[in-house]
Amino acid sequence: MILRIDISGLVGLLWLATIMGLLGCSRHGENSVDPLPSWNEGPTKQAILDFVQSVTDSSSEWFVPADGRIATFDNDGTLWSEQPVYFQLQFALDRIKALAPQHPEWRQRQPFKAVLEGDLQAVSESGMRGLLQIVGASHAGMTTSEFEQIVQEWITTAKHPRFNRLYSECVFQPMLELLAYLRANGFKTYIVSGGGIDFMRPWAQRVYGVPPEQVVGSSIVTQFEMRDGVPVLMRYPEIEFIDDKEAKPVAIDKFIGRRPIAAFGNSDGDHQMLQWTAAGEGRSLMVLVHHTDAEREWAYDRASHIGRLDKALDEANA
Amino acid sequence: MILRIDISGLVGLLWLATIMGLLGCSRHGENSVDPLPSWNEGPTKQAILDFVQSVTDSSSEWFVPADGRIATFDNDGTLWSEQPVYFQLQFALDRIKALAPQHPEWRQRQPFKAVLEGDLQAVSESGMRGLLQIVGASHAGMTTSEFEQIVQEWITTAKHPRFNRLYSECVFQPMLELLAYLRANGFKTYIVSGGGIDFMRPWAQRVYGVPPEQVVGSSIVTQFEMRDGVPVLMRYPEIEFIDDKEAKPVAIDKFIGRRPIAAFGNSDGDHQMLQWTAAGEGRSLMVLVHHTDAEREWAYDRASHIGRLDKALDEANA
Numbered sequence: 001m002i003l004r005i006d007i008s009g010l011v012g013l014l015w016l017a018t019i020m021g022l023l024g025c026s027r028h029g030e031n032s033v034d035p036l037p038s039w040n041e042g043p044t045k046q047a048i049l050d051f052v053q054s055v056t057d058s059s060s061e062w063f064v065p066a067d068g069r070i071a072t073f074d075n076d077g078t079l080w081s082e083q084p085v086y087f088q089l090q091f092a093l094d095r096i097k098a099l100a101p102q103h104p105e106w107r108q109r110q111p112f113k114a115v116l117e118g119d120l121q122a123v124s125e126s127g128m129r130g131l132l133q134i135v136g137a138s139h140a141g142m143t144t145s146e147f148e149q150i151v152q153e154w155i156t157t158a159k160h161p162r163f164n165r166l167y168s169e170c171v172f173q174p175m176l177e178l179l180a181y182l183r184a185n186g187f188k189t190y191i192v193s194g195g196g197i198d199f200m201r202p203w204a205q206r207v208y209g210v211p212p213e214q215v216v217g218s219s220i221v222t223q224f225e226m227r228d229g230v231p232v233l234m235r236y237p238e239i240e241f242i243d244d245k246e247a248k249p250v251a252i253d254k255f256i257g258r259r260p261i262a263a264f265g266n267s268d269g270d271h272q273m274l275q276w277t278a279a280g281e282g283r284s285l286m287v288l289v290h291h292t293d294a295e296r297e298w299a300y301d302r303a304s305h306i307g308r309l310d311k312a313l314d315e316a317n318a
Numbered sequence: 319m320i321l322r323i324d325i326s327g328l329v330g331l332l333w334l335a336t337i338m339g340l341l342g343c344s345r346h347g348e349n350s351v352d353p354l355p356s357w358n359e360g361p362t363k364q365a366i367l368d369f370v371q372s373v374t375d376s377s378s379e380w381f382v383p384a385d386g387r388i389a390t391f392d393n394d395g396t397l398w399s400e401q402p403v404y405f406q407l408q409f410a411l412d413r414i415k416a417l418a419p420q421h422p423e424w425r426q427r428q429p430f431k432a433v434l435e436g437d438l439q440a441v442s443e444s445g446m447r448g449l450l451q452i453v454g455a456s457h458a459g460m461t462t463s464e465f466e467q468i469v470q471e472w473i474t475t476a477k478h479p480r481f482n483r484l485y486s487e488c489v490f491q492p493m494l495e496l497l498a499y500l501r502a503n504g505f506k507t508y509i510v511s512g513g514g515i516d517f518m519r520p521w522a523q524r525v526y527g528v529p530p531e532q533v534v535g536s537s538i539v540t541q542f543e544m545r546d547g548v549p550v551l552m553r554y555p556e557i558e559f560i561d562d563k564e565a566k567p568v569a570i571d572k573f574i575g576r577r578p579i580a581a582f583g584n585s586d587g588d589h590q591m592l593q594w595t596a597a598g599e600g601r602s603l604m605v606l607v608h609h610t611d612a613e614r615e616w617a618y619d620r621a622s623h624i625g626r627l628d629k630a631l632d633e634a635n636a
Contacts, residue, residue, distance in 0.1 A: 067529060144571055188531075197572070197575070198575075201575045211385060211575075212574065212575030212576050213506075213531075213573070213574045213575055213576065215575065219572060222568055222571060222572075223564070223568065224564040224565070224567045224568055224590055224594070230597055231567065231590065231593045231594050231597050233567060233568060233571050246541070246542040247542075249542045249549065249551060250540050250541065250542055250551060253462055253540060253551050254515070254537060254540075255531070255573060256530065256531045257515070257516075257519045257530030257531055257533065258530050258531065272542055272549065275549045276542070276549050279548055279549050
């Protein structure tokens with residue numbers, strides 16, 4: 001397996017083949033002062049430690065003042081698993097099932113019929129139009145506060161089909177350590193994900209230590225309205241922004257207004273975010289999580305429908 | 319002059335008639351421990367001090383943990399002046415003049431002809447279509463980095479026509495003190511302005527102590543592109559988002575993901591932001607800056623084209 005480490009170049013992507021698979025439980029660190037005890041020793045871990053050292057040491061030529069230490073993380077497949085389906089899709093499917101008693105017509109109408117019958121193949125065949133109907137029915141038609149409650153209930157009760165754990169426990173322990181390590185070194189850690197911004201915010205602080213204002217993601221349209229004299233934000237079934245691929249640097253610029261010096265992803269959807277990070281002045285760190293552990297998690301890359309890693313892998317190898 | 323102070327109610331807007339006019343120079347505080355030395359003594363100042371005390375005292379029933387202490391500030395007319403024209407409009411007009419030698423056709427074409435001839439009446443008569451042409455020509459057609467440089471140069475050289483000071487010096491000293499006072503009490507201070515997000519970010523940290531990621535504003539479309547092998551974000555002459563009126567609570571929800579407990583504005587464009595803040599649980603502080611000092615700044619409200627204060631004033635009076 002190729003390990004490419006070039007943390008200061010314009011196009012160098014650091015390829016992690018070694019960190020995957022620890023789901024929800026920590027490996028015991030041999031050294032109590034090791035900030036990354038779940039990481040295998042080796043050049044990848046060393047490169048991360050060296051990078052952090054170089055940008056935080058005020059005598060280093062690569063020193064970056066604390067307020068410029070911005071690190072962005074993809075979520076699906078980078079901080080938590082994205083198999084066998086994106087967890088937010090599972091949330092939407094669960095939500096359709098929960099709402100079905102109020103919508104008897106769904107038993108005869110695609111894509112809802114397929115969802116209720118558990119026919120994922122038919123759901124998939126309903127295409128983008130079907131997916132938008134599912135998103136609309138599950139994510140819109142309520143206030144932002146109501147949606148937050150719905151997400152909170154799901155994330156604290158629904159279980160992953162393979163691991164039989166809460167989805168918020170199907171996170172990568174090495175990445176939790178990395179988040180904490182960066183923050184301990186003055187970094188501001190952001191999530192920049194194709195996932196829904198309002199789907200992640202209710203639990204990102206508890207699970208990742210990332211507050212709502214540091215979560216960037218896809219969104220649907222919301223509108224300010226008065227309801228019984230009380231101002232609310234209503235959620236409408238219309239996509240506003242898809243935070244993926246070329247849109248990630250755009251979102252980073254819009255929400256953060258500074259270029260990251262470290263970025264972490266796992267798929268071609270993160271490629272442009274890593275390129276944007278690499279093109280900054282000074283030293284930068286770009287990391288691709290490569291899913292290679294079929295035993296403890298999943299192994300997938302170029303041929304996967306979920307989290308396809310192809311072009312970015314080529315660039316990492318180059 | 320009516321002074322309405324109701325900092326905990328659902329619809330109470332705190333109306334400041336007393337703080338205006340100190341442009342760029344500090345009044346001497348009689349008391350060295352006074353955190354707001356430029357503020358007149360009285361119920362308004364006292365209400366602010368009481369509010370901050372009540373949400374920061376852990377034994378108070380209104381206590382709010384530090385990470386929930388979100389305060390949002392309008393910019394034009396709240397933190398800096400907005401007369402005789404919005405400063406960003408002046409930036410656009412100056413930019414058109416600077417670019418004119420490269421565009422000889424502008425001498426014959428409206429609205430550019432009017433700009434070059436200094437005919438503000440004709441600029442105004444060109445309406446929204448003319449304004450968008452001016453914005454497009456002055457704010458788009460370059461990378462985000464290039465635009466940042468252009469703004470930096472203008473903000474450090476252009477002078478206000480009445481005060482003959484840099485625009486960044488035409489800020490309200492009492493509000494600078496308020497920003498600093500809130501931050502010293504654990505608040506995260508945000509700008510939520512109808513002004514351009516990319517126009518404010520280059521100088522907001524230096525002038526207001528507000529970092530780029532805490533500046534929310536209007537935006538035009540940007541796109542990720544490769545230029546000579548280097549990734550850039552190009553600015554296009556298309557409005558993406560106008561951060562005004564009903565859109566301010568939408569933007570607050572999108573960018574911050576939490577409801578403010580304190581909000582500061584000066585016009586009907588801030589009305590919904592104050593309503594949204596007031597509708598939160600717990601105690602909240604809503605402040606309207608009322609421009610009443612024609613001698614040291616300007617006096618205007620209901621009849622003004624800039625910073626019209628009408629409906630929100632009614633609500634404050636009620």
